[in-house]
Amino acid sequence: MAFTCFGLGGLLLTVLLVPLLNLLVWSQDLRRRWARMTVSLLFGGFIHLMVVLRLVTYEVHGRERLNRAGLLILANHPTLIDVVFLIWLVRNADCIVKAALWRNPCTRGPLRAAGYICNDAGEALVASSTHSMDQGGNLIIFPEGTRSRPGEALRLQRGAAHIATRARRDVTPVRIHCAPLGLYKGQRWWQVAPRPLHFRICVEDDIPVEPFLAEAAEPALAARRLTDHLTWYFSNGHASPARIGS
Known part of the structure; x- marks a missing residue:
């Protein structure tokens, strides 16, 4: 029922909005902002529909850190609906999306209206990302590029680190935990867990990018070292801030 509503909502946005x-x-610019606000509100409605249907529960920590503009938000990616949570929580959210979603009739209309960045932009991807943040957009990226596979070592692509180092933007890390794990890579979306999925979303202290630039002879090396650090960061437990609401 929830995913049927999600698909129908995407079609209605494409046809009407x-x-x-x-x-x-x-x-x-105003069209883009209104589209992003509408998508954020509808994603919030989708989350709360799943709460009412007893499919998920959630808690959010450190949400006040998202009340800024021009953020580069990097998050781990355990489930299918991580981006739904983040776009709901982040004001003026921008994100890099798969090219396949641009061709999906349920998603392409809202994605293009909101001005999200397609991941097949090649060399222009860094420039588009930097421009978005310079204009006050909060850019959401999953450095893994796809959902994690349970039991496998975390592997991050360097694209997010290249954006951070070339744009000289500190990283705002978001750690997402889901228990029991559901909607993960390789699991069918209709396979419902025996109890509601509980999401714990922690927005943690910024990771400064300047130390990586200062220690490296060139931006590519700085990006590689930043990627190694982020891999360690998201792979290991880290102290989380106090809960501020949900």
């Missing part, structure tokens, strides 16, 4: 925004709002 995008044409209305194009018709009524002349400013591209």
Whole structure:
């Protein structure tokens, strides 16, 4: 029921929201902001629908750290709905999405209206990401590139670190934990866990990027070292801030 509502919501956004925004709002920047706000509100509605259906529960720690502009938010990616939580929690959220989602009829309309960045942009990806943050967007990236596989070592791609080092943006790390683990890589989305999935989302202290740039002879080396640090960071337990609400 929940995923049917999600799919229908995406289609309605494509059919109704995008044409209305194009018709009524002349400013591209304003259209983008309204589209992002609408997607965020609907994602929040989807989360709360799943709470009502007793599919998930959640708690959020350190949410006040998201009340800034121009953030580079990097998160681990254990489940299918991690991005839904983050786009709901983050104001003016931007994100890098798979090219396949741009072709999906349930998602392509809202994604393009919100101005999200397609991951097939090649060399322009870093420039587009930097421009988004310079304009006040909060960029969400999953450095793994796809969901984690339970029992396998964490492997991060270097793209997120390249963006951080070239844009000279500190990293705002978000650690996502789900128990029991569900909606993971390799599991069918309709396979419901025996009890509600409990999400614990921790927004932790920023990781400064300047030390990595200062110690490296070139940005590519700094990105590699930052990737190694992030791999260690997300692979190991870390003290989490006090709960501020959910």
